[in-house]
Amino acid sequence: xxxxxxxxxxxxSPGAAAETPTHTPTVGLAQGAALYIAxxxxxxxxxxxxxxxxxxxxxxxxxxxALIVLSVPLAGTFAALAARHPDAGGVATFVxxxxxxxxxxxxxxxxxxxxxxxxxxxxLLGAEYVVAVLGIERWVALxxxxxxxxxxxxxxxxxxxxxxxxxxxxxxxxxxxxVGVIVVAAPATESSNFTPLLPHGWPxxxxxxxxxxxxxxxxxxxxxxxxxxxxxRRTIPLATAIAIVVVGASYLGLQIVTVGVLGDRAGxxxxxxxxxxxxxxxxxxxxxxxxxxxxxxxxxxxxxVAALAKLGxxxxxxxxxxxxFGKGAESGGVPRRALALVGVIVALYFAAFVVTGGDLAxxxxxxxxxxxxxxxxxxxxxxxxxxxxxxxxxxxxxxxxLVAGLLLLAGANLLVPLVLAVAAVLVTLVxxxxxxxxxx
Numbered sequence: 494x495x496x497x498x499x500x501x502x503x504x505x506s507p508g509a510a511a512e513t514p515t516h517t518p519t520v521g522l523a524q525g526a527a528l529y530i531a532x533x534x535x536x537x538x539x540x541x542x543x544x545x546x547x548x549x550x551x552x553x554x555x556x557x558x559a560l561i562v563l564s565v566p567l568a569g570t571f572a573a574l575a576a577r578h579p580d581a582g583g584v585a586t587f588v589x590x591x592x593x594x595x596x597x598x599x600x601x602x603x604x605x606x607x608x609x610x611x612x613x614x615x616x617l618l619g620a621e622y623v624v625a626v627l628g629i630e631r632w633v634a635l636x637x638x639x640x641x642x643x644x645x646x647x648x649x650x651x652x653x654x655x656x657x658x659x660x661x662x663x664x665x666x667x668x669x670x671x672v673g674v675i676v677v678a679a680p681a682t683e684s685s686n687f688t689p690l691l692p693h694g695w696p697x698x699x700x701x702x703x704x705x706x707x708x709x710x711x712x713x714x715x716x717x718x719x720x721x722x723x724x725x726r727r728t729i730p731l732a733t734a735i736a737i738v739v740v741g742a743s744y745l746g747l748q749i750v751t752v753g754v755l756g757d758r759a760g761x762x763x764x765x766x767x768x769x770x771x772x773x774x775x776x777x778x779x780x781x782x783x784x785x786x787x788x789x790x791x792x793x794x795x796x797x798v799a800a801l802a803k804l805g806x807x808x809x810x811x812x813x814x815x816x817x818f819g820k821g822a823e824s825g826g827v828p829r830r831a832l833a834l835v836g837v838i839v840a841l842y843f844a845a846f847v848v849t850g851g852d853l854a855x856x857x858x859x860x861x862x863x864x865x866x867x868x869x870x871x872x873x874x875x876x877x878x879x880x881x882x883x884x885x886x887x888x889x890x891x892x893x894x895l896v897a898g899l900l901l902l903a904g905a906n907l908l909v910p911l912v913l914a915v916a917a918v919l920v921t922l923v924x925x926x927x928x929x930x931x932x933x
Contacts, residue, residue: 806821
């Protein structure tokens with residue numbers, strides 16, 4: 494296999510790298526770990542432990558352990574890439590260096606236009622949980638969700654120096670509350686709920702694994718703000734390792750107490766975390782659960798909005814979007830123009846969500862299938878960019894096999910990413926036609 498180019502394209506051409514940064518990167522280890530934790534822990538913590546327990550019983554604990562192990566190669570691959578090539582383009586930059594500008598445009602469009610579909614879902618999941626826990630009319634969630642969506646945009650207007658500190662607080666609160674829920678619920682566990690270990694056999698464990706796949710996704714999001722990390726080659730791998738431990742321990746602890754406390758009742762409620770704490774803390778437990786829902790939604794959105802804004806600016810810089818959006822792509826820059834574009838896209842998606850009756854499934858499937866496509870190009874790029882047969886390369890090789898399986902699972906849901914890929918190719922053709930026209 495030929496060695497991939499590692500130097501960026503010439504300035505002013507598609508795929509050109511940003512100019513030398515004029516600002517000192519501000520994200521340290523604590524803030525970086527907080528960003529990773531928020532991106533990966535996600536809103537799945539609100540429902541997935543109960544759904545997995547319903548699917549596999551005590552065997553769901555084995556599913557969590559399996560996903561912790563399986564997430565290491567994927568997390569390690571993107572950490573190695575981000576540490577070596579920190580840039581606002583994230584995976585799109587890795588793909589450009591390895592596979593060229595058209596493939597990079599595909600990866601950028603999949604994340605910017607496809608993964609963004611998940612933003613209204615995150616906002617509404619957090620809002621619906623808060624509304625359900627507090628016993629308010631469900632339609633109020635449509636009012637609460639835009640508020641949850643707007644706050645991260647306001648935070649990111651001031652750049653990562655501010656939003657990174659806010660994320661550190663949000664992730665810290667989330668971990669404290671999750672640990673609190675586990676500690677409070679643990680005394681209500683019953684040993685009888687842990688037998689039999691596999692009530693639905695190994696197929697039930699497989700179903701639980703497939704549910705948790707999406708809970709452990711998100712390692713690619715922080716690559717878009719890797720340029721804001723101080724000493725990225727050291728900080729990014731350490732932040733990733735911390736996030737793996739924290740996210741894995743959080744899901745494993747919640748899974749154990751969910752099985753031990755709820756048993757056969759797991760999955761029967763729309764607010765399983767509330768049922769979890771109701772056994773031992775009926776008075777204040779619901780407020781803790783409402784806090785988790787709000788903090789999770791804000792934390793996830795804060796990280797993804799920052800990543801999407803940086804990606805949008807890099808797409809403008811590299812001529813994949815109008816060049817006007819490119820301001821702020823440089824390290825230390827605040828991409829307010831791209832942030833405004835992200836806001837418009839999220840608002841349109843939220844309006845479409847409301848108009849189509851509030852069905853989460855289509856939006857979740859577009860989000861996840863687009864993310865799997867980003868992973869696919871990302872791991873292929875890693876095989877070309879990372880030192881051959883090094884630790885990162887082997888992690889990428891294992892991740893390639895895992896992502897191939899995810900692509901097979903996505904099936905017909907790959908239609909939207911296919912449309913975006915065609916759009917990327919058309920943009921390339923238009924640019925080539927313009928380049929061949931005689932200059933007046």
